[in-house]
Every structure is written in structure tokens, then in C-alpha cells.
Amino acid sequence: MAKIAIKAKNNNDLSEIRALIKKHKKNDLIFAATGMFVIASLTITLLILFLDLVIDGYPRFTLDFFSNFPSRRALKAGILSAWIGSSLVLIVTFFVAVPLGIAAGVYLEEYAKKNWISDLIEINVSNLAGVPSIIYGLLALGLFVYSFGLGQSILTAGLTLALLMLPIVIVSTRESIRAIPVHIREAAFAVGATKWQVVINHVIPYSYGGILTGVIIGMARAIGETAPVITIGALTFIAFLPPSPISTSAPFLNFEWLEAAFTVLPIQMFNWISRPQHAFHVNAAATGAVIIVLTALMNGFAIRLRYKIRKKIKW
Amino acid sequence: MVDKNKHNEIVKAESKKLDFYYADGTQALKNVSLPVYENKITALIGPSGCGKSTFLRSFNRMHDLYPGNRYDGEIVLHPDNTNILDAKVDPIEVRMRISMVFQKPNPFPKSIYENVAYGLRVRGENNARTLDDKVEEALKGASLWDEVKDRLQDLAFNLSGGQQQRLCIARALATEPEIMLFDEPTSALDPIATVNIEELMSGLKEKLSILIVTHNMQQAARISDYTAYMYLGELIEHDATDKIFTTPTMKETEDYITGKFG
Known part of the structure; x- marks a missing residue:
């Protein structure tokens, strides 16, 4: 019982x-x-x-707004040169910051000896992510515009924003590499892979999601940056487009656009907001909304991407 | 030259007066001399922290991945008498000859096929037909073929724990190693998966030599031909498994296997 x-x-x-x-x-x-x-x-x-x-x-919010050049008459003014300028600058930024940032992250994590020099670099990189962007602008003005003679061009702006974005890419690369479990790494070495094979076949593919997220967040930051672009001398009123990167005859790609003068969305907005007429303030508000939507879209895309990739690779 | 010894077995590899120091200066192995016999299973037993995993991981120079670790002494691989701990011997060459299965199943987040093929790809094999054949052979060798042959392109993570561990064995097997190292291969598995892996190992020794670390004394008794008992970084006793488990020479060994200690 x-x-x-x-x-x-x-x-x-x-x-x-x-x-x-x-x-x-x-x-x-x-x-x-x-x-x-x-x-x-x-x-x-x-x-x-x-x-x-x-x-x-x-x-x-009309089609004309996106396909018109800026104008003295507010109602006819548009952001064509600004959004094309922003896009071209971002393309340069992407192609410079992404390979360089990933390579730096991989080198620091996988190859560099851990000593006081690597510690110093680590502290520096993390700090750079927090440096006010105007400092980058001043650096770029001295280095790219005057020393290298690259002029007030799309190339200069792209390189400047790439500097700004680099720490974000490096930090996110290193963090996603560190997230790869030791036992997976050891498994790759145990079958006889060299360090380079481990990096190419395992480390980069497995940290891809985190790296990409960092890249997109960095790009979203770059698209809204005004101060460094003003510092290097982007124009505020521009009524022509840079030469097209793609041509119909061989060699089909050309790079003259890199040297062209340009403006970007935040500068266009800044320009309009500083005018006395109310009609231009409407334009500025519309441009602001466009920038916010672009940033939100990019961040949303980054979150979605990370979610999708994380679902495939779970440690 | 074929080495013979007191047990009249062929020696595949042997550690000679092996000392090992971790980067922080702690000595994890002290003067360990132990043979690994060809086509036999040698089991390493001993309480946690006795250095058995450290010893095992010396055989494929896994310690070289972390700076500051240091070996003293030799591990000689026969028949070519290569001291695999020699600084002039590339650890990658060692790992190409001696493969390893880890404690926790650690497949790559890739397809089943790519997991097995990876060791071959690292060796420069790119011929699709050769890869197909060798992957099939390795999966059969690891008794996994029948379960996965229709879904070779599935992600390896979708397999059960026991299947994942057999996949890791197939991955280690595909490159036709001379010795396979097992570091507590069943400690994360359920009893049925454990039996599968144990049967598998008994079959594998026809083709190669096996060195296994195990926490489970019954497992050592069930599958191994020779057993070595280690304690505090030293090799206390090494003998035929029957002998170790029935009439050990050393008092410490007896205390450990009878459960009085450890």
C-alpha cells in the first residue's frame, strides 16, 4: 500500500x-x-x-522626381544625378572594401601570429569603426585628392567610403570566423588540408552569412554618409551624368566614370534643405524618405539573408 | 624491415620516450613508449586528464595547430621509419597517412557526398568517376551506404548522431589511411549507435591499424586486442587486452579496472 x-x-x-x-x-x-x-x-x-x-x-513622389536633374525650379527638380551618383560610389566602395576587408579579417584570424602587434591592430580596427566620418573625409582629401591626385571624383568618394566601411567588414569577418567551432576546423585539418584549403573550402563559406551581413550594414551606413563626401568636394548641383560604365562596343566596360564629378543623395538633400524656398524643402523631405527606405531595405535584406544562411548552418 | 616485439605482432607505429608540453608549460605526457600493432586495435584507457587524448592527438600532429605546444621524443611510423614528430616532416603529410575520428561527430556543413569526398579533393582528385567510386567504397566501409545512397546530396547535418559519426568514419576512411585514430568515438552516441560503431571498427582492422581512446572500459574489453592504461601522463601498463582485464601486472591497473579508483 x-x-x-x-x-x-x-x-x-x-x-x-x-x-x-x-x-x-x-x-x-x-x-x-x-x-x-x-x-x-x-x-x-x-x-x-x-x-x-x-x-x-x-x-x-513621381517618376519625374527620379528621372529629372536638379533644377532652379523646385517642381522640375529631381534626384537623377544623386541616385546614380550614390549607386556608382557604392559600387566602387563595395569592390574595394569587401575583398580587402575579408582578406584582412582572414589574415588577422588565421595567419597573423598572436602577439602585441596583432593586439594593437585589433584595438585599432575596432576603434576605427567609431571614428567620426569627417575624419575619414579629411584623410581622403589629403591622401586621395591631393597626394594621389585622384580629384573630386567618384573614385575618391568610393575609396573614402570604403575606408569607412572597412572596419565594419573586418570586424564582422573576424567575428563570424570565430563562431566556427574548433571541432569543425580540426576535422578539416585532420584530413590533411593546408591552411589555405581550410580557409577557402571551410572558413569563408561557413562565415559567409555573417560577413555578408556586415557588408550590407556597412553599405547602408555608407549610403547615408554626408560629411566625408562633402569634405572631398562632391558637387551640390550637377545636371549631367557620368559616362556610362557599359558601352555597346568592345571592350563593353569602361572606367571613365570613375573620374567623373558627382553628387550623392544626402548631399542633394542637404543642398535643398539649405534653400529658403519652401518648395525645395518638399524635395528634401522626399529625398530623405528615399534614403530611409533604401537603408531600411538594405538592413532588412541583411537580416533575411542571415536568417536564411543560419538555418542551413547550425553548429 | 619488419619490427617484431614480445607479442609477436608487426609494429605499425611506436612512440619512443614521448614527452609532451602544452604552451602553458604543463607536461601532459611523460616518457611514453607504446607500440601500435598492424591490423590490431589498441585501446587507451585511464581516468580523465591522464593524457590519453593528448597522446592520440600527437599521432596526427593535431597539437601543431596551436602555437607553443612542444613534443620531445619520437613517434616512428613503419615500414619507412619516419619520425612523424620530426620538425622536418610536414604535419600535413602525417595527416594524409593517419586519419582521425573525433569525440563529437563533426561533419562539415556540406552534402553527405562532399563530406566523404573532401579528403580526396584535398589530395587533388577531381575526376568525377573516381570520386564517385571512392565515396561509395568509403560509405560501404563505414556501413552507411545503404542508408544514404539515395540522398548523397542531402546536408550531412540532417543525419542522426550515429549516422553522422559513421559519415566521419567514411570521411577518414576514403583516403585509405594506414592508421585511424578514434578519440572516444561513441561517447556522444546512444547504445545502438555505439554497437554499430564498435562492429564497424572490428571490421576495419582488417585493412588498417587502429588506436582508440575510450572512457568506457567495457568498450576497450569488447573491441581491442591490446590495451594501455595511462595515469597522470605516464603509461602504467600495456598488454594484450585479455591479460590487462584478467591478470594485470600493476596494482594501479587492477585498481582502475576493478573500479576501486578512477
Whole structure:
């Protein structure tokens, strides 16, 4: 016959335990509520600002706005040269910062000896990610524009923003490489792979998701940067396009556009907002909305990509 | 030259007065001299931290991946009498001759096929037909072929733990190694998967020599031909498994296998 416990715990004890749990759980509630409040107030502020921009800029959301050059007459002005300029600059930035950043990250993680020099480089790289962007602009003005004589060109702007983006790519590369478990790495070495084979066949493919996320977040930062581009002398009023990168005759690709003068979206916006006429402020609001949408799209894409790749590779 | 010894077996490899120091200066192996016999399973047993895994990982120079580790002494691989710890011998050459299966199944996040083919690709094999044949052969050798032959392009992570470990064995087998190292290969597996792996190992020794670290004394008794008992970085006793488990010479060995200690 089963025995039933008559007195497992004294009743007093039980109510004390329950009171204690209740007290401890209060902390959960307080923390969750505070977090919720902060997130909500920030999100709502951002949404209101964005909505305000959209409402202000609404009359200018037409196809003409995207296909017109800037003009003295606000209603005819558009952002054609700005969005093409931004795109071309970002292409340069991408092709410079991504290979260089990944290579630097791989070198620092896999090849460099761990000593005080690598520590110093590590601290420096992390610090660079936080340096105000105007400093990069000044560096670029001295180095690219004056020393290298690259002029106030798309190439200079692309290189400048690449400098800005480089630390982000390096840090995200190193972090995703570190996330690869030791036992997977050892498995690759154990079958007789060289360091380079391990890097090419395993390290880079497995850290791809994290690297790509870093790249896109870096690009989203670069697209909104104004200060360094102004410093190197981007024009504020430009009514022509750079030469097309693609031509119909051989060699089909040309690089004259790299040397062309340009403007970018944030500068166009800055220019319009500094005009006295209200009609130009509408244009500025519309441009602001376009930049925010572009940034949000890029970040959203990065999150989606990371999610998809992480689903395939789970350690 | 064929080395014979007191057990009248062919020596495939032997460690001679092996010392090992980790980068922080701790000595993990002290003067370990142990033969690995051809076509036999040699089991390493001993309490946690006794240096058995350290010893095993010396055989494919895994310690070289981490700076500051240091070996003293030799591990000689026969028949060519190469001291695989010699600084002049490339660790990659050693790993191409001696393969390893790890404690936790560690397939690459690639397809089943690519996992097995990787060792061959590293050796420069790119011929699709040769790869197909060798992958099939290795998967059969690891008794996994029937379970995966219709889904070779599936991700290896979709396999069960026991299947993943057999996949890792196939990966290690595909390159036709002379010795296979097993580092507690069943400690993360359920009893049925464990039995599968044990049967597999008994079959594998027809083709190669096996050195296995195990926490599980019954496992050592079941599958190995020779057993070595290690304690605090030293080799206490090495003998035929029957002898070790019935009439060990050393008191420490007896205490450990009877459960009085460890």
C-alpha cells in the first residue's frame, strides 16, 4: 500500500517560498516593462519622423522626381544625378572594401601570429569603426585628392567610403570566423588540408552569412554618409551624368566614370534643405524618405539573408 | 624491415620516450613508449586528464595547430621509419597517412557526398568517376551506404548522431589511411549507435591499424586486442587486452579496472 506523506513541508514554509518567488518575479516584470517602454518610444519616434518626411515629400513622389536633374525650379527638380551618383560610389566602395576587408579579417584570424602587434591592430580596427566620418573625409582629401591626385571624383568618394566601411567588414569577418567551432576546423585539418584549403573550402563559406551581413550594414551606413563626401568636394548641383560604365562596343566596360564629378543623395538633400524656398524643402523631405527606405531595405535584406544562411548552418 | 616485439605482432607505429608540453608549460605526457600493432586495435584507457587524448592527438600532429605546444621524443611510423614528430616532416603529410575520428561527430556543413569526398579533393582528385567510386567504397566501409545512397546530396547535418559519426568514419576512411585514430568515438552516441560503431571498427582492422581512446572500459574489453592504461601522463601498463582485464601486472591497473579508483 502506498504511503501518503502527511506533512511534506510545514505550511508556513510553503507560503514563505511562494512569497519569495513572487517577489523575485517582480524583477522580471519591471525589467520587461522598462524594455518594452524604451523600445516602443524609440520606434514610435522614428515612425513619426519618417511619416512626417513622407507627408512633407508626398507631392514629389513621381517618376519625374527620379528621372529629372536638379533644377532652379523646385517642381522640375529631381534626384537623377544623386541616385546614380550614390549607386556608382557604392559600387566602387563595395569592390574595394569587401575583398580587402575579408582578406584582412582572414589574415588577422588565421595567419597573423598572436602577439602585441596583432593586439594593437585589433584595438585599432575596432576603434576605427567609431571614428567620426569627417575624419575619414579629411584623410581622403589629403591622401586621395591631393597626394594621389585622384580629384573630386567618384573614385575618391568610393575609396573614402570604403575606408569607412572597412572596419565594419573586418570586424564582422573576424567575428563570424570565430563562431566556427574548433571541432569543425580540426576535422578539416585532420584530413590533411593546408591552411589555405581550410580557409577557402571551410572558413569563408561557413562565415559567409555573417560577413555578408556586415557588408550590407556597412553599405547602408555608407549610403547615408554626408560629411566625408562633402569634405572631398562632391558637387551640390550637377545636371549631367557620368559616362556610362557599359558601352555597346568592345571592350563593353569602361572606367571613365570613375573620374567623373558627382553628387550623392544626402548631399542633394542637404543642398535643398539649405534653400529658403519652401518648395525645395518638399524635395528634401522626399529625398530623405528615399534614403530611409533604401537603408531600411538594405538592413532588412541583411537580416533575411542571415536568417536564411543560419538555418542551413547550425553548429 | 619488419619490427617484431614480445607479442609477436608487426609494429605499425611506436612512440619512443614521448614527452609532451602544452604552451602553458604543463607536461601532459611523460616518457611514453607504446607500440601500435598492424591490423590490431589498441585501446587507451585511464581516468580523465591522464593524457590519453593528448597522446592520440600527437599521432596526427593535431597539437601543431596551436602555437607553443612542444613534443620531445619520437613517434616512428613503419615500414619507412619516419619520425612523424620530426620538425622536418610536414604535419600535413602525417595527416594524409593517419586519419582521425573525433569525440563529437563533426561533419562539415556540406552534402553527405562532399563530406566523404573532401579528403580526396584535398589530395587533388577531381575526376568525377573516381570520386564517385571512392565515396561509395568509403560509405560501404563505414556501413552507411545503404542508408544514404539515395540522398548523397542531402546536408550531412540532417543525419542522426550515429549516422553522422559513421559519415566521419567514411570521411577518414576514403583516403585509405594506414592508421585511424578514434578519440572516444561513441561517447556522444546512444547504445545502438555505439554497437554499430564498435562492429564497424572490428571490421576495419582488417585493412588498417587502429588506436582508440575510450572512457568506457567495457568498450576497450569488447573491441581491442591490446590495451594501455595511462595515469597522470605516464603509461602504467600495456598488454594484450585479455591479460590487462584478467591478470594485470600493476596494482594501479587492477585498481582502475576493478573500479576501486578512477
